[in-house]
Amino acid sequence: MTGTIFLTTTLPYVNAAPHVGFALEAVQADVLARHHRRRGREVRLLTGTDDNSLKNLLAAEAAGLPVQEFVDRNAAAFEALREPLSLTFDDFIRTSTDPRHRAGVERLWRDCAADIYRSTYEGLYCVGCEHYLTDTTTCPDHEAPPQRVAEENWFFRLSRYAEPLREAITSGRLVIEPPARRNEVLALIDGGLRDFSISRSRERARGWGIEVPGDPGQVVYVWWDALGNYVTSLGYGTGGAAYEKWWGSGDGRRVHLAGKGVLRFHAVYWPALLLSAGLPLPTEILVHDYLTVDGRKISKSAGNGAEPADLAARYGTDALRWWLLREVPQTGDADFTVERLVARANEDLAGGAGNLVSRVVTLLGKLGGAVPGGEPLPVCAGVPSAVDSALAGFDFRRAAAGVWTIVEEANRYLEQTRPWELLRDGDTGAAGILGRLLATCRVLGRELEPFVPDLAAKISHQCTPAGGTLPPLRPVYPRLAVE
RNA sequence: GGGGCGGUAGCUCAGCCGGUCAGAGCAGAGGACUCAUAAUCCUUGGGUCGUGGGUUCGAGCCCCACCCGCCCUACCA
Structure with a gap:
């Protein structure tokens, strides 16, 4: 049977405290980890935080705090989910502070050098979305006017990887679950893959992030940075046996969990980078849909998402986990209410x-x-x-x-x-x-x-006798009341 | 604008390749029981399967158009 299973959650950016939406992914990943461990497989469960997003910087400014202090504090809130959610992650990586990360990102960059080139990009950029818009009005998601930006950036030759990606997916070498998401990715590839910018000027990034190797004027695009954690956490770029064991050897399973909103990054960009660097691909990408709260979209920045730690404190870990697992459908958003x-x-x-x-x-x-x-x-x-x-x-x-x-x-x-x-x-x-x-x-x-x-x-x-008798009866699960 | 996914009983949802597919759980109604956390067990479901067309001997399940929700993406493919 398969040997190792390397499971990952996405790295949430830490512009605010965690909400139930992330709890869903964390708990799903944890269930898989616990399940496979019980079946005798060797499991490594990774989670962490994306600290280097420009959104974090903006949120820090809004909060009037130094950015590092701000992300430290929020990242701690994510890591602290371990107790209230009974998570069993084996590793937690932070992109801004983990010594494994920067070196690994730099190495990944160098290993992709053949597909990286310099070009000029000009367009309207939405800071909230971290990407360019073509519309001249305002960003529909953030209701903020985009900034006109023209600068020299580094680009990745994604266009070269359409066929290899398609082959990986259709052959089953890279499984995307559920099937509807797989079809979506295939359609995306059919639509044509364009090279994309993988760096930002230092000015526009406000100096926050990882410097492009050999180019102090540029900062690595936050998605390149964040996706890299799946291998940098294993010591890719810093040595250590973990990388070879869990990823590099190509044995075992490498499983990413991700929300539907970041499908493209996980199922297209990331595998393409790996292909370019000559590294094994993930074996599975498991895509979940979203949660709403009281019928409304969760918005971290608006702060209306229920907080998992708070819910767990009030109603218990089991109640929260059970709801997330028993009630949330595989396809389609689910509405959370107390x-x-x-x-x-x-x-x-x-x-x-x-x-x-x-x-x-x-x-x-x-x-x-x-x-x-x-x-x-x-x-x-x-x-x-x-x-x-x-x-x-x-x-x-x-x-x-x-x-x-x-x-x-x-x-x-x-x-x-x-x-x-x-x-x-x-x-x-x-x-x-x-x-x-x-x-x-x-x-x-x-x-x-x-x-x-x-x-x-x-x-x-x-239910287990000790010394010939059962422990005195104590209700294993008292009824709850809505607070 | 393009692509994708949803829209099935009051609520949350199952329904694989078209022919017991019109279902489950909860709520509601009736009954049983008393070991138990007013719990449990049994019985009870006539809802245009979003709308309008079409294909078929026969369609939630296929095709077309449209409406609503959500995700991705974008200018003329």
């Missing part, structure tokens, strides 16, 4: 799994004597493969639903066998039934681990 978060948690986590554990443990308590053993219910046997196939297709909702069949079946089994009646009548059949249910709950605890790790641990603990 009401939905709470409803889903109460319905599934409290009323479903939590209540199941309570009834099983309580009944076992009435049994007296030793904790009975038993085989898990038949439904358990099919769950691992159902989860495998759902996750292989990047379908978290289907995966979560697959695990949930255990809860449904167990509650139904309880209802059908009615062990409380047997206990009342002194029928010894109750022990066997409860033994099977207890074993089933333990399987549930195991299978739930990638999705809701905290709850999973509680279930496992509550």
Whole structure:
């Protein structure tokens, strides 16, 4: 089977605190990481922050803070998501401060030298978008007048890579999931790929960013910079065995998660750079759609996005993770509301799994004597493969639903066998039934681990005998109320 | 302007290559049970499948046009 799996999230730019939209991607990546680790594969999960965006600089100015201090503070907020979201990333890279990064970006630049040339660019540039506009009015996204810019820049010969990219995608060497996104990329390539500018003048970048090797007057385009993290974090450019192990050898899987808005950068620009540098391509790009909050588009700059750390503090990590995984469809945007978060948690986590554990443990308590053993219910046997196939297709909702069949079946089994009646009548059949249910709950605890790790641990603990008896019953998941 | 994706029961969504595909969950209604976190289990779903055409023996599922939402992208391909 495949050996290593290198998973990455995109690097959010840190012009503001993290919102649920990023939490979605982080949690998805974490579930994949946990899942594959459980299957015995060697996993490395990377996340981090894009500090070098000009947007960060502007946000810092607006906040009246020195840019480095500003990005330090926000980056810390992203890294601090580890606890509230129960993330298990193995590495966190920051593009402005990580010693691995700058050297790696420079190396990547040099390795692509054959495709880099100098030319003049003139056009209208939107600072908010970090790219040029052709319209003369205002940027529709930022409602700000673009700036007229004419300068010498470095360009990358993207036009040369249309065919190799198409081949990589159609051959399946580079998988883009879901298929609709793959088609979108193919259509994009069919539409023609133009060379693009990969540097900005130092003045326009306000000196913020990574200097172009050998050209102090230019700063590396922030996307080149940011995308590079996928290899610079592994020591590409600074040596170290990690790069060869996780990327350079071409073995194993190299999996990027990314939002639909940055598809082009991940599925076209980035592979082209790798091709140019003679490096292996990612094996998969998993594209998710967006979240809205209370029916409105999330806007970091407007600050109306729900904050994941805050949500986790209020409603718990499990509730947040479960909502993101169980409720967000693979295709199509999903609307986040606290009401939905709470409803889903109460319905599934409290009323479903939590209540199941309570009834099983309580009944076992009435049994007296030793904790009975038993085989898990038949439904358990099919769950691992159902989860495998759902996750292989990047379908978290289907995966979560697959695990949930255990809860449904167990509650139904309880209802059908009615062990409380047997206990009342002194029928010894109750022990066997409860033994099977207890074993089933333990399987549930195991299978739930990638999705809701905290709850999973509680279930496992509550259902595992220690010293011949079960731990005293403590509800594994109390009901929530909307605050 | 171009490309893409969505628009299916009150709500959130499944519906692979066209023929039990008109569905699930929640909400609502009725019932059962009492081991449990007013939880659980059973029964109950007549909604023009965005709109209008078309192809077909037969279309949410194919084609065309249009409307709405979102993503990307751009000037005359």
